[in-house]
Amino acid sequence: MSQNATSLAYLTASVLFILSLKGLSSPETARRGNLAGMLGMAIAVITTLLTPGVVGYGPILAMLVLGGTIGAVVARRIPMTSMPELVAAMHSLVGLAAVLIAVAAYLNPHEYGIALPGGGIATGSLVEMVVGAFVGAITFTGSVVAFGKLKGTFGSNPLMFHGQHLLNLLLGLTMVGTTIWFCTHPSLAPFLVVIALALALGVLLIIPIGGADMPVIVSMLNSYSGWAAAGIGFTLGNHLLIITGALVGSSGAILSYIMCKAMNRSIWNVLFGGFGAEVAPSAQQAAASKGAKSGSPEDAAFLMKNASSVIIIPGYGMAVGRAQHAVKEMAELLGEAGVKVRFAIHPVAGRMPGHMNVLLAEAEVPYDQVFEMEEINREFVDCDVALVIGANDVVNPLARTDPSSPIHGMPILDADRAKTVMVVKRSLAPGYAGIDNPLFYADNTLMLFGDAKHIAEAIVHSL
Amino acid sequence: MSAFSENLARLTHDVPAAVPHGALPSAFVIGLTVFVLAVFVGYHVVWKVTPALHTPLMSVTNAISAVIIVGALLAAGPHELSLATVLGLVAVALASVNMFGGFLVTQRMLEMFKKKK
Numbered sequence: 001m002s003q004n005a006t007s008l009a010y011l012t013a014s015v016l017f018i019l020s021l022k023g024l025s026s027p028e029t030a031r032r033g034n035l036a037g038m039l040g041m042a043i044a045v046i047t048t049l050l051t052p053g054v055v056g057y058g059p060i061l062a063m064l065v066l067g068g069t070i071g072a073v074v075a076r077r078i079p080m081t082s083m084p085e086l087v088a089a090m091h092s093l094v095g096l097a098a099v100l101i102a103v104a105a106y107l108n109p110h111e112y113g114i115a116l117p118g119g120g121i122a123t124g125s126l127v128e129m130v131v132g133a134f135v136g137a138i139t140f141t142g143s144v145v146a147f148g149k150l151k152g153t154f155g156s157n158p159l160m161f162h163g164q165h166l167l168n169l170l171l172g173l174t175m176v177g178t179t180i181w182f183c184t185h186p187s188l189a190p191f192l193v194v195i196a197l198a199l200a201l202g203v204l205l206i207i208p209i210g211g212a213d214m215p216v217i218v219s220m221l222n223s224y225s226g227w228a229a230a231g232i233g234f235t236l237g238n239h240l241l242i243i244t245g246a247l248v249g250s251s252g253a254i255l256s257y258i259m260c261k262a263m264n265r266s267i268w269n270v271l272f273g274g275f276g277a278e279v280a281p282s283a284q285q286a287a288a289s290k291g292a293k294s295g296s297p298e299d300a301a302f303l304m305k306n307a308s309s310v311i312i313i314p315g316y317g318m319a320v321g322r323a324q325h326a327v328k329e330m331a332e333l334l335g336e337a338g339v340k341v342r343f344a345i346h347p348v349a350g351r352m353p354g355h356m357n358v359l360l361a362e363a364e365v366p367y368d369q370v371f372e373m374e375e376i377n378r379e380f381v382d383c384d385v386a387l388v389i390g391a392n393d394v395v396n397p398l399a400r401t402d403p404s405s406p407i408h409g410m411p412i413l414d415a416d417r418a419k420t421v422m423v424v425k426r427s428l429a430p431g432y433a434g435i436d437n438p439l440f441y442a443d444n445t446l447m448l449f450g451d452a453k454h455i456a457e458a459i460v461h462s463l
Numbered sequence: 464m465s466a467f468s469e470n471l472a473r474l475t476h477d478v479p480a481a482v483p484h485g486a487l488p489s490a491f492v493i494g495l496t497v498f499v500l501a502v503f504v505g506y507h508v509v510w511k512v513t514p515a516l517h518t519p520l521m522s523v524t525n526a527i528s529a530v531i532i533v534g535a536l537l538a539a540g541p542h543e544l545s546l547a548t549v550l551g552l553v554a555v556a557l558a559s560v561n562m563f564g565g566f567l568v569t570q571r572m573l574e575m576f577k578k579k580k
Contacts, residue, residue: 010533017527018504024520027576034519034573037527038566045562048533054540057546063539067559074515074560075567081506083518083568090525090565093557097531100554104538108547111537124491199517222521229531230498236534237490243501248524255517308469327538347514366579370512 004288004295009047010240016040017209017244021251029366044240053111080362081319082220084152091218091225092143095202098228102129105189105235112236126183127237130191132231134175134198137185139224146217149206150351158210165272165407171201178397211268212393216259216270217320218352223252262373263346264399265412295446297458300387300422302391305448305463307384309340309422311376313413314360316350317425324363327389330456331365333463342379343370344413346394377414386418388439390452392431395439405435421445424455467479484548524566 016036023033048054078086106129109115114125121129139259148154174195182190195366211216231246232238260267304310312331318324331341343365349356360370390393395415398405416439417420423440425447430436439445488496500563512520538551 013530014501017530018508020527021505021512021520023506024516025575026513026521027516027578030516030519030573031570034523034566034569037569038521041527041530041562041566044530044533045536048536051537051540054536056542059548059552060536060539060555064559067556068563071560071562071564072567075564075571077481078568080572083522083572086564087518087521087525090522090561093561094525094528095532097535097554097557100550100557101531101534101538104547104550104554105534107550108541108545111540111547112534113508116484124489128491186529190553218521222524225528226524229528232534234491234494234498234532236537237494238533239494239497241533242494242498244527244530246498246501247505247508248501248528251509251520252522254506254509258514258517319496345515352518353519354515354520357515358575361572361575361577363573364577367515367576368578370515376476396568454474 013044014240014243032187063201080358087183088143088147090220092140094225095136095139095228099133100131101232123183128234130179133195133234135231136228137195137198137226141199142206143221145203145206150438153302158205168204171197199229206234213270215348215350216256219252219255219259223249291439292447297455299460301459301462304385305337309383310385311383312343313391315391317358319450323452323456324359326456327366328363330460344376346373380414380417383418385423386415388423396437424448426450491516522565522569525561529558529562
């Protein structure tokens with residue numbers, strides 16, 4: 001293929017990738033968008049395979065089949081509750097691939113057309129190489145740590161130690177120094193030192209961040225994986241990689257922003273970490289003395305059957321308790337009894353952006369019954385029953401009323417404004433943010449203590 | 464090195480001998496132009512994505528970032544095995560996991576989003 005034909009094919013692939021993201025503006029067009037993405041990827045891979053320098057087809061196909069099989073099997077088997085882990089794992093793969101490609105480009109610059117005629121590599125290319133490898137390495141280890149935290153292998157508590165920020169700063173400065181050394185005296189040793197430092201920095205940047213902030217971290221690493229791809233695009237002078245990297249990078253950045261806004265935290269506050277590590281004792285004691293009213297699933301069924309509108313607020317606890325199918329059945333029965341049932345989703349419900357929507361879709365809840373916070377918040381005043389299942393901090397009225405609360409200012413679902421609030425929960429234990437929830441002790445609140453799935457099934461039984 | 468890649472190197476990495484000064488912007492500047500414009504496209508397209516589909520958005524961006532495989536294929540390209548080709552081959556396998564896994568899991572999720580019958 002001529003250079004021009006290759007570039008035009010890459011342009012086509014870029015446009016198809018843009019269309020794949022554009023398709024996600026509504027569930028109706030999303031599947032077509034995904035197909036556009038697949039087509040774009042096929043064009044990109046085939047075009048590259050037809051490049052003059054690419055001749056060793058045997059091993060390449062073997063690797064494609066190997067990786068493809070693993071990917072396909074995982075995609076088919078992964079439970080929807082584990083999507084955040086899968087996404088984190090995939091970010092780490094992109095990061096590692098970026099590092100390997102940057103090193104390969106340094107070892108064999110001819111293959112990428114970045115060698116100088118007299119031998120050696122232009123300084124500009126060296127800088128691009130370091131940047132690509134650096135972002136890739138941070139993405140790699142950062143995502144591995146995030147994966148471990150999500151999976152529970154490392155424990156989701158933030159890990160802080162004295163002088164952490166100073167250490168990060170020193171590592172950063174050493175890295176800048178080593179980069180200058182590499183660019184002025186190119187050899188493999190300083191390059192590998194930069195990569196090793198970036199790998200360490202990736203770990204250090206993610207360990208101080210707590211479980212509650214996981215949605216931000218997963219989005220942020222999504223963004224990094226895009227910048228890593230763009231960095232490699234600059235190294236190789238490949239516009240397809242630059243465009244795709246920029247798309248993915250800005251997508252992740254926007255999602256991080258949305259998640260931060262939904263928690264009323266600045267990105268710096270999240271990055272410097274430690275949130276959720278301590279419990280505010282005063283609020284805890286004040287609320288615990290009040291005592292909460294508890295009810296039975298039969299009471300709940302009776303109240304909801306006689307309501308004209310019910311809003312269900314699912315949280316991650318519902319997913320952990322695998323209660324979504326029973327909840328869906330309950331919603332269906334209520335619907336048949338003439339009750340208007342809707343679901344209200346907080347942006348940080350679940351452990352990644354949009355996670356709860358996928359979990360409800362998996363339980364076959366129709367997506368036109370599921371509403372975002374801004375769409376539904378004003379409806380709580382007119383609603384008879386708000387049923388909170390496995391959610392806590394996102395319905396905590398302290399966010400509105402208590403300026404000393406760590407979640408003050410965070411947008412919440414106004415469940416407390418409903419005529420009756422019912423909360424399905426195992427105990428009165430605080431949520432991720434580590435603070436108590438006065439909603440549990442409110443006059444119009446009925447606590448349904450127990451496992452989300454059992455309670456939902458019991459309600460279905462009494463309906 | 465082939466004459467082709469030599470020319471390409473000259474064309475794309477402002478070697479002063481090949482390109483009169485000021486006649487063409489450097490590869491970096493062209494790349495930067497493309498990059499900045501693509502960030503704007505991404506910004507506008509992604510804000511239009513409905514929040515309900517943010518998880519599929521992440522998995523599909525995972526899938527398309529597997530386009531890094533283009534770089535991996537170039538590294539893995541030559542017949543003779545060297546450290547560079549081995550690194551390239553490993554990167555091909557890693558990127559393929561994302562490529563197939565990302566698109567298929569997105570497809571699986573999107574199949575679940577249904578309207579009320």
